[in-house]
Amino acid sequence: MSKLLMSIAFTLAGTGFALADAGGDAEKGAQVFRKCASCHMVGEDARNRVGPHLNGIFGQPAAMVESFRYSNAMTEAGEDGLVWDYDTLSRFAENPRDTVKGTRMSFRGIADPDDRNDLVAYLRQFSDNPADIPEAAPTTTGLDHSVAPEILSIVGDAAYGEYLSGECTSCHQASGQANGIPSISLWPEQDFVTALHAYKDGAREHPVMQMMASRLSNEEIAALAAYFATIDQ
Amino acid sequence: MGQLDRRHFLSLAAGATAALSAPMVRAGGHGKPRVVVIGGGAGGATAARYIAKDSDGAIDVTLVEPSRLYYTCFFSNLYLGGFRDMNSLGHSYGNLAASYGINVVHDWAVGVDRDAKTVTLAGGHVLPYDRLVLSPGIDFVDGAVDGWSVAAQNKMPHAYKAGSQTELLKAQIEAMPQGGVYAMVAPPNPYRCPPGPYERVSMVAHLLKQINPTAKILIADPKEKFSKQGLFEEGWQNHYSGMIDRIGPDFGGDEVSVDPGEMTLTIGGEVTKVDACNVIPAMKAGRIADIAGVTDGNWAPVNAQDLSSKIDGNIHVLGDACAQGDMPKSGFSANSQAKACAMGVRGALTDSSVFPARFSNTCWSLISTNDGVKVGATYEATDEKIAKVDGFVSSTGEDAGTRQATYEESVGWYDGISADMFG
Numbered sequence: 001m002s003k004l005l006m007s008i009a010f011t012l013a014g015t016g017f018a019l020a021d022a023g024g025d026a027e028k029g030a031q032v033f034r035k036c037a038s039c040h041m042v043g044e045d046a047r048n049r050v051g052p053h054l055n056g057i058f059g060q061p062a063a064m065v066e067s068f069r070y071s072n073a074m075t076e077a078g079e080d081g082l083v084w085d086y087d088t089l090s091r092f093a094e095n096p097r098d099t100v101k102g103t104r105m106s107f108r109g110i111a112d113p114d115d116r117n118d119l120v121a122y123l124r125q126f127s128d129n130p131a132d133i134p135e136a137a138p139t140t141t142g143l144d145h146s147v148a149p150e151i152l153s154i155v156g157d158a159a160y161g162e163y164l165s166g167e168c169t170s171c172h173q174a175s176g177q178a179n180g181i182p183s184i185s186l187w188p189e190q191d192f193v194t195a196l197h198a199y200k201d202g203a204r205e206h207p208v209m210q211m212m213a214s215r216l217s218n219e220e221i222a223a224l225a226a227y228f229a230t231i232d233q
Numbered sequence: 234m235g236q237l238d239r240r241h242f243l244s245l246a247a248g249a250t251a252a253l254s255a256p257m258v259r260a261g262g263h264g265k266p267r268v269v270v271i272g273g274g275a276g277g278a279t280a281a282r283y284i285a286k287d288s289d290g291a292i293d294v295t296l297v298e299p300s301r302l303y304y305t306c307f308f309s310n311l312y313l314g315g316f317r318d319m320n321s322l323g324h325s326y327g328n329l330a331a332s333y334g335i336n337v338v339h340d341w342a343v344g345v346d347r348d349a350k351t352v353t354l355a356g357g358h359v360l361p362y363d364r365l366v367l368s369p370g371i372d373f374v375d376g377a378v379d380g381w382s383v384a385a386q387n388k389m390p391h392a393y394k395a396g397s398q399t400e401l402l403k404a405q406i407e408a409m410p411q412g413g414v415y416a417m418v419a420p421p422n423p424y425r426c427p428p429g430p431y432e433r434v435s436m437v438a439h440l441l442k443q444i445n446p447t448a449k450i451l452i453a454d455p456k457e458k459f460s461k462q463g464l465f466e467e468g469w470q471n472h473y474s475g476m477i478d479r480i481g482p483d484f485g486g487d488e489v490s491v492d493p494g495e496m497t498l499t500i501g502g503e504v505t506k507v508d509a510c511n512v513i514p515a516m517k518a519g520r521i522a523d524i525a526g527v528t529d530g531n532w533a534p535v536n537a538q539d540l541s542s543k544i545d546g547n548i549h550v551l552g553d554a555c556a557q558g559d560m561p562k563s564g565f566s567a568n569s570q571a572k573a574c575a576m577g578v579r580g581a582l583t584d585s586s587v588f589p590a591r592f593s594n595t596c597w598s599l600i601s602t603n604d605g606v607k608v609g610a611t612y613e614a615t616d617e618k619i620a621k622v623d624g625f626v627s628s629t630g631e632d633a634g635t636r637q638a639t640y641e642e643s644v645g646w647y648d649g650i651s652a653d654m655f656g
């Protein structure tokens with residue numbers, strides 16, 4: 001049994017009430033969700049991006065969103081009985097890498113318990129009746145940079161991307177293991193292309209990534225996106 | 234670009250250097266082409282892995298490396314500072330053999346016959362090759378520091394090849410009397426890991442501050458300037474004020490001798506009694522490069538595109554041992570060069586495509602807990618050398634959050650490059 005499941009079992013025994021609403025403020029939670037929104041969508045029309053969409057997540061076992069390729073660790077956690085509720089979501093949001101070891105989610109976590117309560121209360125709204133999932137606030141969708149449609153429509157050559165990927169894998173692990181340097185494996189191509197252009201255009205700060213991206217042509221970025229989107233781990 | 238094949242695309246995009254794919258070559262009479270790689274470090278392990286992985290069994294790869302566990306020099310300073318244990322720096326070759334079909338031979342290469350194209354091992358075996366890759370790292374220049382020789386390395390460790398030397402140095406620092414002196418003789422350019430000695434000073438200071446706060450650190454340095462100097466000096470001022478004294482060439486830092494028996498260090502004629510003495514002498518290519526006859530002076534000159542030797546085109550020299558141009562001698566650089574070399578070797582021995590080589594390097598250094606800095610650059614192959622294109626360096630006065638993020642990134646990099654070397 002994983003550490004998470006053990007601690008959850010303990011909580012259940014202690015309170016008998018893991019599904020209880022911890023009294024978070026959904027409106028404040030929408031603000032907290034900004035931290036998640038560079039990878040996750042929620043609300044009407046939400047789709048999978050770097051992370052799975054989060055509609056209907058309450059009461060679902062982990063790794064249940066169709067057509068999203070989860071890490072083995074997350075899939076196993078779901079098979080082992082991890083179900084998302086107030087408590088499990090809050091723990092996961094506190095420290096993803098510690099709670100599900102081997103998750104590809106590269107996120108430092110949210111330390112403040114009130115922020116987590118608010119976040120979970122916010123997410124709860126998108127799990128009620130699938131028919132009337134509320135529209136999410138504009139901050140919670142969309143990519144953080146806009147890239148010209150003709151750039152997004154370039155079809156990347158994955159084989160060329162494989163050659164170029166050698167420059168990435170000195171730091172980013174092909175397996176998707178992430179600890180201090182984010183995973184770039186299995187991202188949707190659009191997100192990958194957008195992120196690299198955000199560095200290239202100087203809209204995202206990071207000296208190493210700005211330098212690397214500045215040398216990549218539009219075709220090369222598309223090729224890398226195609227390779228990492230389908231990388232066989 | 235979907236319809237264009239990528240070789241075509243590249244030759245349009247990148248001009249004359251692209252698309253050098255050669256027809257399938259099967260070396261004279263024997264079956265598969267054979268590559269021998271000497272040295273299983275940052276350059277050699279990466280090259281062996283990429284040649285084997287990307288040729289899918291079409292090339293026979295043998296890796297010759299005496300050690301069963303490779304202890305990375307990178308992060309060995311963090312071991313001195315107490316941020317890593319030695320076990321976390323050791324890597325075995327099991328996966329290169331099991332998952333990539335590389336023939337890993339634990340032995341020393343002692344001879345190279347360039348006419349017969351064979352390598353002789355200390356155990357007596359002779360390995361034929363079609364291409365030979367040398368990534369033997371560094372050795373020390375004899376007589377570089379007056380009074381020091383490899384025979385004295387237990388009294389005055391270099392700890393510039395990681396493992397027992399690093400453990401010895403740490404034990405000697407821990408055994409220093411209260412208020413004692415740790416001295417470092419820093420190397421002249423060019424040498425392995427330009428920020429390495431100064432990251433080491435930071436980590437030794439971090440250790441001493443906890444166990445021996447009145448101790449002093451004395452650096453004798455033959456160089457006017459050093460890598461990330463402003464960042465290190467700012468950090469030393471912030472964290473270890475009054476502890477570190479660096480003597481540059483103006484004050485005799487380039488006129489140094491040691492007496493390992495007496496444990497003294499003489500700088501510009503002035504004798505100092507020291508309690509731990511870390512002598513990092515001038516460096517040259519690992520000896521096997523000399524034996525193979527591919528060196529010119531201390532290093533092995535190579536062509537930029539595929540790291541092939543300028544003296545013998547069937548031999549490639551990677552990493553610290555080669556003279557390639559603008560890249561610093563680092564693990565990151567060796568790993569980057571290994572991929573260009575692997576592509577070149579595959580292109581020469583099978584009918585795979587060869588693209589224009591590109592290189593990059595980033596070196597992170599830790600100054601104190603959660604106080605990380607970095608310097609990096611990208612490079613391209615020109616006719617003459619590996620030439621710098623663009624670079625960056627952390628700034629002085631950065632906020633604590635940035636420094637912590639930089640440190641955390643370096644931990645991620647360590648895992649990334651280890652996976653890229655050993656699979």
Ligand SMILES: Cc1cc2nc3c(=O)[nH]c(=O)nc-3n(C[C@H](O)[C@H](O)[C@H](O)COP(=O)(O)OP(=O)(O)OC[C@H]3O[C@@H](n4cnc5c(N)ncnc54)[C@H](O)[C@@H]3O)c2cc1C
Binds near residue numbers: 343
């Ligand atoms: C204290 C310190 C800190 C460092 N920190 C960093 C850092 O943070 N980042 C970074 O990028 N770099 C760092 N480096 C530099 C980095 O370790 C080297 O640049 C890198 O290891 C060079 O790779 P290489 O393949 O040339 O040599 P090595 O990695 O040294 O590998 C050479 C291998 O060849 C083997 N060998 C030698 N001769 C023979 C022979 N005759 N037969 C068979 N095998 C042989 C050796 O046993 C060795 O395993 C640091 C170095 C030091 C000393």
